[in-house]
Amino acid sequence: MVSLNSFSQDLIARQAPIDRKLKSVDSLALQKxxxxxxxxxxxxxxxxxxxxxxxxxxxxxxxxxxxxxxxxGFCMPTTHTKITDVFGYRPRRRRMxxxxxxxxxxxxxxxxxxxxxxxxxxxxGRRGYGKYIVIRHDNGLETxxxxxxxxxxxxxxxxxxxxxxxxxxxxxxxxxxxxxxETRFLGIPINPALMFDFExxxxxxxxxxxxxxxxxxxxxxxxMASGEGLFYKVKNGDTLSKIASRQGVxxxxxxxxxxxxxxxILRPGQVLRCS
Numbered sequence: 001m002v003s004l005n006s007f008s009q010d011l012i013a014r015q016a017p018i019d020r021k022l023k024s025v026d027s028l029a030l031q032k033x034x035x036x037x038x039x040x041x042x043x044x045x046x047x048x049x050x051x052x053x054x055x056x057x058x059x060x061x062x063x064x065x066x067x068x069x070x071x072x073g074f075c076m077p078t079t080h081t082k083i084t085d086v087f088g089y090r091p092r093r094r095r096m097x098x099x100x101x102x103x104x105x106x107x108x109x110x111x112x113x114x115x116x117x118x119x120x121x122x123x124x125g126r127r128g129y130g131k132y133i134v135i136r137h138d139n140g141l142e143t144x145x146x147x148x149x150x151x152x153x154x155x156x157x158x159x160x161x162x163x164x165x166x167x168x169x170x171x172x173x174x175x176x177x178x179x180x181x182e183t184r185f186l187g188i189p190i191n192p193a194l195m196f197d198f199e200x201x202x203x204x205x206x207x208x209x210x211x212x213x214x215x216x217x218x219x220x221x222x223x224m225a226s227g228e229g230l231f232y233k234v235k236n237g238d239t240l241s242k243i244a245s246r247q248g249v250x251x252x253x254x255x256x257x258x259x260x261x262x263x264x265i266l267r268p269g270q271v272l273r274c275s
Contacts, residue, residue, distance in 0.1 A: 058187040075162035087191040098189040099182035104168035130172020146180035
C-alpha cells in the first residue's frame with residue numbers, strides 16, 4: 001500500500017505541470033478561435049445573430065445602457081456633399097425616414113464607411129431601398145446604402161474603409177438619383193448627421209456615445225437618436241426669421257452655416273444646416 005501510494009503521488013506530481021501546460025495550450029487555442037470569429041463576424045460580442053436577409057434582424061438583442069462607438073478610421077461613402085433629405089418623421093407620408101439622402105449620380109462610386117463585413121446584398125425591385133447593401137462594422141455600427149444601380153460586393157465579404165462597394169443609382173422608391181445612407185446600432189437607427197459631416201467630408205468627433213433612452217411612459221425603449229435641430233427642410237411660406245426662431249438659432253448663424261445672405265431666396269425642399 002505504501003509503495004502504491006508513493007507511485008500514485010509521483011504520477012500526480014509528474015502530471016500536474018503537464019495539465020497546466022495543456023490548460024495553457026487550450027486557453028491559447030480558445031483565444032485564437034475567438035479572435036478568428038470576431039474577425040469573421042464583426043461586433044460578435046454585441047450582435048446575437050448573423051443574418052443575410054433583413055436590415056432589422058435584432059428584435060431579441062440586449063441593448064447596453066451606453067456604448068462608445070469609435071469613428072476613427074472612417075471613409076465618407078461619397079465625395080458629394082449635398083443633402084437632399086434629412087433624418088426624421090415625414091408628416092406628409094406619415095412615416096419615418098431613417099437616414100440621410102445625399103445627391104449622387106448614376107454610376108458614382110459608393111464606398112464602405114468603415115472596415116467590416118457585408119451582411120446583406122439584396123434588391124427590393126421598385127420598393128423601398130431598391131438595390132441595397134448592409135455592412136456590419138468592427139466598431140459595432142451597421143451602415144445601409146440604398147437606391148444603388150449596381151452592387152459590386154457579395155455577402156460575407158470582408159471590406160476595408162474606403163473600398164468601393166457599389167455604384168450610385170435611382171432604384172427602389174426614389175424620385176431621383178441619390179444615396180440613402182443609414183447608421184444603425186443593434187438595428188436602432190441613429191441620425192448619420194450626429195457622426196458624419198458631409199459638407200466638410202469629415203466625422204463630427206472621434207467617438208459617438210450611444211445611450212439607451214426611455215419612452216414617454218417611462219419604460220425602457222430601443223429608441224433612435226433623432227439629432228433634431230441639425231438640419232431643417234424648407235417648407236412653403238418659410239422665411240429665415242421663422243426658421244431661425246423655430247430652430248433656436250440667429251439669422252446670422254443660419255447664413256454663416258449655409259453660406260447664404262439675408263437676401264437669399266429660399267426654395268421649398270431646400271435643406272438648411274442649423275447647428
